[in-house]
Amino acid sequence: MNFELKPWSEQQLALVEQALSFWVREQTPANLGEVMRYGVLDGGKRLRPLLVLAAAQAVEGNLEAALRAACSVELIHAYSLIHDDMPCMDNDVLRRNKPTVHVQYGEASALLAGDAMQALAFEILATPSEKINPAMGAQLCYLLAKAAGQDGMAGGQAIDLASVGKSLNHQELQKMHELKTGALLKASVVMGAMCGQVNPAVLEQLSIFGEKIGLAFQVVDDILDVTADSAVLGKTAGKDAMQNKPTYVSILGMDNATELAQTLYKEALMALQNTKLSHQQPLAELAAMVVTRAH
Amino acid sequence: MNFELKPWSEQQLALVEQALSFWVREQTPANLGEVMRYGVLDGGKRLRPLLVLAAAQAVEGNLEAALRAACSVELIHAYSLIHDDMPCMDNDVLRRNKPTVHVQYGEASALLAGDAMQALAFEILATPSEKINPAMGAQLCYLLAKAAGQDGMAGGQAIDLASVGKSLNHQELQKMHELKTGALLKASVVMGAMCGQVNPAVLEQLSIFGEKIGLAFQVVDDILDVTADSAVLGKTAGKDAMQNKPTYVSILGMDNATELAQTLYKEALMALQNTKLSHQQPLAELAAMVVTRAH
Numbered sequence A, B: 001m002n003f004e005l006k007p008w009s010e011q012q013l014a015l016v017e018q019a020l021s022f023w024v025r026e027q028t029p030a031n032l033g034e035v036m037r038y039g040v041l042d043g044g045k046r047l048r049p050l051l052v053l054a055a056a057q058a059v060e061g062n063l064e065a066a067l068r069a070a071c072s073v074e075l076i077h078a079y080s081l082i083h084d085d086m087p088c089m090d091n092d093v094l095r096r097n098k099p100t101v102h103v104q105y106g107e108a109s110a111l112l113a114g115d116a117m118q119a120l121a122f123e124i125l126a127t128p129s130e131k132i133n134p135a136m137g138a139q140l141c142y143l144l145a146k147a148a149g150q151d152g153m154a155g156g157q158a159i160d161l162a163s164v165g166k167s168l169n170h171q172e173l174q175k176m177h178e179l180k181t182g183a184l185l186k187a188s189v190v191m192g193a194m195c196g197q198v199n200p201a202v203l204e205q206l207s208i209f210g211e212k213i214g215l216a217f218q219v220v221d222d223i224l225d226v227t228a229d230s231a232v233l234g235k236t237a238g239k240d241a242m243q244n245k246p247t248y249v250s251i252l253g254m255d256n257a258t259e260l261a262q263t264l265y266k267e268a269l270m271a272l273q274n275t276k277l278s279h280q281q282p283l284a285e286l287a288a289m290v291v292t293r294a295h
Helices: A005-023 A032-040 A048-059 A063-085 A101-105 A108-127 A132-148 A153-163 A169-194 A200-227 A246-253 A256-275 A279-294 B005-023 B032-040 B049-060 B065-084 B099-106 B107-127 B134-148 B153-163 B170-194 B200-227 B250-251 B254-274 B279-292
Strands: none
Touching: A005 A048, A005 A063, A005 A132, A005 A279, A005 B254, A032 A063, A032 A101, A048 A169, A048 A200, A048 A279, A063 A101, A063 A108, A063 A132, A063 A153, A063 A169, A063 B107, A063 B170, A101 B134, A108 A132, A108 A279, A108 B107, A108 B134, A108 B153, A108 B279, A132 A153, A132 A169, A132 B032, A132 B107, A132 B134, A153 A169, A153 B032, A169 A246, A200 A246, A200 A256, A200 A279, A200 B254, B005 B049, B005 B065, B005 B107, B005 B153, B032 B065, B032 B099, B032 B107, B049 B065, B049 B134, B049 B170, B049 B200, B049 B279, B065 B107, B065 B134, B065 B153, B065 B170, B065 B250, B107 B279, B134 B153, B134 B170, B153 B170, B170 B200, B170 B250, B200 B250, B200 B254, B250 B254, B254 B279
16 A cells, blocks of 8 residues: 555644644633644644554544544643743743744743643543543543653653753663653554554554654754754754753764664664554654654 | 531541642652642642532542542642742742742742643543542543633633733623632532532532632632731732732722622522532531631
8 A cells, every 4th residue: 555644644634733723712711712822723743643643543543532632642742832932941932933922922821821721631632522432531631641740741841951051871861851752752652542442562562662753753853953953943943052951962972863863763663563553654654754854 | 417627627638638648749850749749738728629528528429539639629729829929920929838839949840840730630530540430530630621721720810811900890800710710619519529420400509509619719818818917828918909900809899898708608508508418518617618717
């Protein structure tokens, strides 16, 4: 079967965009909905929703549940960027080639919109539906909460915060990224898989796939922070070096970092092949995109 | 049956404190757990957890689910205080007679700890348990998400933010508070009730009870902001007037505000009696505490 990532992605992302636009309503108290929509609609690579949908399709899972999970992981990702860009964190002014949310709407609105987006992510997963078993909703809430909270993204950001100006070794850097970006990327794959019926061995391999892709994503991010310019990235380039943050490039050097990305990619593909699932192409192509992307 | 609120509350709060201390672990990446514990343990009136537990006992519900719900609503409340106290919001330095979280640990840590606490609230409700039906977990997640997000607390805070220095009428003020503080107080009662099997008519009356108590709470808060001093409140008194925020006292005058609190209290009690439930005393006494409290 000939599978092409571009048309598949475009089709999936149209569904995601439509669903996000439905869930993140414009009509809310004050201008909260407007701020939330600014922060999540029309922008970003949407890698996490694509991983959810590709994994769900690989296991022939419940596509309504998968579309909800896709919106939820993107809302968590988008809220984390809004809070991360605030002056008390990274103090960044450019994101997805637009002024960051706090620059556009003020810090208080950015804080509140982020908070409301996190709540909405769980609301979407838990909203009763005739097509989704409530137990599946609860399980997706659990996976998302673990990936977003102290044992995942927020925990990784806390390590990041504590390590500015410090010298981390490879292992410490990897631990930080496994939590900060890895947990939600891995959860995207696992949540997609949980929209279907999978045996534990397959789930384990998909989980490894998600983990490797999550790490590869960050290694490539660190490489691009050095090699790409801001216009292509859609965010401020060279930020890590400027802030004296440890990166894979600063710790391993450019050549070893590039090699590491390739190794992680191969390990991810191997895990995927081990699943013996028949619809692997979307996940495999997304993995390739992660390591070859230019932004 | 002789019911006394004080020993009942002390017994319930010992359970809540123990459960919170279990869920909000000290051992987390960087010092995130320490910051979260500072923000939620050993402090506050714990009105929301008590409402959850009283409602669950009124309907003879699942007490393990209720204890989880009690921790979750308190975590949402505590995170909202942490974010609300930050310089970009209310910029407050005193809370529960201690320095606020951002004063103690810095703004970035306060932001992250609040974010992680919101995720943890949903994690607690969704964590698999042999004693809790996953469908109940999903339903509790849904109620909490609605109460915390754009249609609840965060939405109310957005209205609050947009109304500083503006003159609101009674109706607009009530709308703001129904969302900002009312939604989570009402959800506490409803979530407790959903830990049992209740018919829709009883649920409706408990929901009205929660709504009236939620509004009465805010009216009394506005009264105390004028009449009490900071040491008794455990937070900065007179803040609303200083910030030129509309309050029930500024809009209705002290006498009418006091009368309104009494009216809401009576309406709450009437709804509670309408339920014909046999274990109403804890809820009734909590309602009385809300209107007679000195802090």
